[in-house]
Amino acid sequence: MAKYLAKRIFYIILTLFIVTTVTFFLMKFMPGTPLTNQAKLSPSQIHQIYKQYGLDKPLWQQYLSYLAGVVHGNFGTSFQFSDQPVSYLIGSRLGPSLTIGGEAMVVGVIIGIIVGSIGAVKQDTWVDTATTIISILGVSIPSFVLAVLLQYYLGLKLRLFPIADWGGFMYTVLPTLALAASPFAETARFMRTEMVDVLSSDYIELAKAKGLNKVGIIYHHALRNSLIPIVTIVGPLAVNIMTGSMVVENIFSIPGIGEQFVKSILTNDYPTIMGLAIVYCAMLCVVLLITDILYGLIDPRIRINK
Amino acid sequence: MENSKNILEVRNLKINFNTYAGKVQAIRDVSFDLQKGETLAIVGESGSGKSVTTRSIMGLNAPNADIAGGTIMFKDQDLLKKTRKQMDEIRGRDIAEIFQDPMTSLDPTMKIGKQIAEPLVIHKGMKREKAMAQALEMMKLVGIENAEKRINDYPHQFSGGMRQRIVIAIALVNYPEILIADEPTTALDVTIQAQILDLMKELQTKTNTSIIFITHDLGVVAGMADRVAVMYAGKIVEYGTVDEIFYNPKHPYTWGLLNSMPTMDTSGTELPSIPGTPPDLLNPPKGDAFAARNKYALKIDTEQEPPFFKVSDTHYAATWLLDPHAPKVTPPDQIIERQKHFAKLTHETIHSNRGKHIEEEEQL
Amino acid sequence: MADNSKSFSTGDFLPLSDADRSHLDSEKITAPSQTFLQDSWRRLRHNKAAMICLVILIILFILSFGSHFFQTHNPNATNPDLANLPPKIPGLDINGFNGTLMQSGERINAYAQAHAHAGTYYILGTDYLGRDLFSRILFGTRISLTIALVASFFDLAFGVVYGIISGWLGGWVDTLMQRIIEIILSIPNLVVMVLLIVVLKPGMSAIIIAIAITSWINMARLVRAQTLELKNQEFILAARTLGESSFKIAFKHLLPNLSSVIIINLMFTIPTAIFFEAFLSYIGIGVSAPQASLGTLISDGQKNFQFLPYQMWYPAIVLSIIMIAFNILGDGLRDAFDPKSNRK
Ligand SMILES: Nc1ncnc2c1ncn2[C@@H]1O[C@H](COP(=O)(O)OP(=O)(O)OP(=O)(O)O)[C@@H](O)[C@H]1O
């Protein structure tokens, strides 16, 4: 186990190193500078600002100091908000994003599991068709469309929830729903396939031969066996949620990292873009590590000791 | 043929499957009996309908199955008329089944002790502790060493042979009256096969369970079964005692099966397998379904299905070759050898100690 | 079960002649033997939903790529006088399609108010610059479908080749190639796309490159897994011992057997790629103005959603239909190619 962990962490560090390096050099090719109105500044002022950002040093020195900074959680200073360190910007915005992201994951996966199992158990009936249609809609309708519709109909028309801003649970409901659609639909589809597979497996046949009734078969054998593989899709679902959060946070004006990412892209705030890119990768790596370990713990067939 | 010793009587069973391509006539009028304490082997090529037959006894046919006719009488009750709930009660208590592939027939995420105890909990409402104790007994009975420790292991921690023992333990834990074994050794190594078969025989003498033993390998049948039914294309074409089928077979299909069975004489030479493939059960041919592959086919085979001809009180075969009008045909050499052997057997009237000769056969 | 020997004419009991036998055999051969692809196609044809989706997609392809010939207006021509006009379809007098609009509780004729000529029709209305929404949606659809084609191309060109090489060569090459994939997998696609687009400047070519770089990973993994499986099968081993070149084996034996995996996976790459294009355009780093993409149309329409909901609804519906159609068709193909799986 320790060896496995060490190996995995080594790969995570390698990944983050590659991402940091690639983003650093990509961004260095960019024509943009921290100076939005360069023309009005005197050469000495420009030099001053360059010095402030460390841009006067040779490239390799800039790279090394950036790398050293990243190790210590320092991503430099934002171009957009010139007095704010990127790490502070990200840190202060992580909370809302993790909140709605986490909520969306939990809500989506749980409802997805329920709907997917119902579809599988009622295979080839109208119930199955209905759940299939819902999950097809869920994977097909883009989050930004859904977010707008939810905002307009549940927020503006019915006034059930606040339509934007951040401040307490009620504010998280609509963004969570908009974000949860994709993980819900993916989980439901995955769960249905798994469960249908399991239900036609030999050991379910044996369970029937034992005289177990339908409820017993599902409860004692089918559910656990089809739930375990769900863990493997949590990583991809997290990616979906990260993607969705960029637009959903924007639409609901949530002060999260997704909204910041979009803003930074639109304003060419390279240090923030780089910092967020690294943070997104790190989050995904952690999710993947946790789910892999979890998978090893709950599936008796897998023992992590390689 | 009504017999009080019969524990199971299948009569005129007809099963079709509705598929995209049309109606697959998988079982076309099958009848047989199973007597208390005996082992009945059903042999036949792949697709002949062995599994479908046993599945309908268990009440576990695929959803697209349509039972077009017949009865399956068990203790004076027709299993085909039972509700799903009633069948749940019979399955695992009175009739149990062992499947072909032990690698996939155990729940990979449940400890084996619990899996063995499950039928006790379901049918006897036993408390966990008591059921586990009994499961432990059962594990010892089927020869799992170190049972106390292994009761909490998961299936993947056992070898194929051990897993099949566990499946047998599950099947027998309620001492069922009928055990259906659907190719229980096909997926195992030859040495393990023998061990599992020995175990089944041993347990049968202890529990007096009747066994329906399905296989497409006649070699296994000799040491295992009391009687044999040969199936082809959804029908039984010949049935009789093990000696009758092995040493006095009458149906050309049985000849073919026996010829393709390895013995000492044939080792080294190519085994003659039956040429051709079974008919398409979507629209079975007119007459004898085996005719197209049958070297000895008669004209009438293409026109009319052969009825069962009586060979002895226990031995019947459905082939026109047994009709008085039929020309005399010479069976393959190996079959003639077998029939000579049979003549000798009946001459010595040694039906009573058949076992000895079976052993000889195996040593041949 | 009893013997019932009725009497038949002795002629019946003659052994079967060779002629009769060949007749029997020929009867057997008439049973339709279908190739795998034919068989799959037959199953797909039985899947109504998938067939409907296939037809919808074909229609959308024809409409959007042929739109030069019947689009009523230039998709990029602005006409500020005729901005924000509601849909008006000739001869249809239903609110919502007759050029009228609710304004402060009253239904007014927006076309008359904008002093449009009598024969002016915008069947899906106009946007805030007076551009014809219908033509713009057709153009946006064309972009989405172009992306679909491009993504498929790269999926095949990179993903399949990468997968085959990795699986076929095995050994350290495979290990290395798999490590690379693992690393790419732990970087969210979105991050890669955004970085590339920021570097390359937003636009169709940046999107295409971004999609090319991110879309092939799944294909590569599945193709590799299947190749590993096929590699040790008899017909491949036979071809190898016969000394056929690896290249020939790959094309003659491997590809046909990989076809179902490839086609199924392709059908799941496509909607993802379409989604990402719309997504990037929606947040403003996709296709650049004045070109229309379904993403930019939705983004524009959303600003006016409260008052002119049709401006978002129509592009959103078209985008959703494209996504739904590809997803259902993908599911249908999976079922058709893999009859074992009971997936809907
Ligand atoms: N659910 C089903 N739908 C359609 N056809 C079926 C179904 N189940 C079985 N069949 C058909 O019924 C016939 C008999 O199948 P069965 O499984 O009983 O064969 P078997 O004798 O057990 O063969 P094997 O030795 O391969 O196990 C086969 O032709 C098979 O294709």
Ligand SMILES: [Mg+2]
């Ligand atoms: Mg079978």
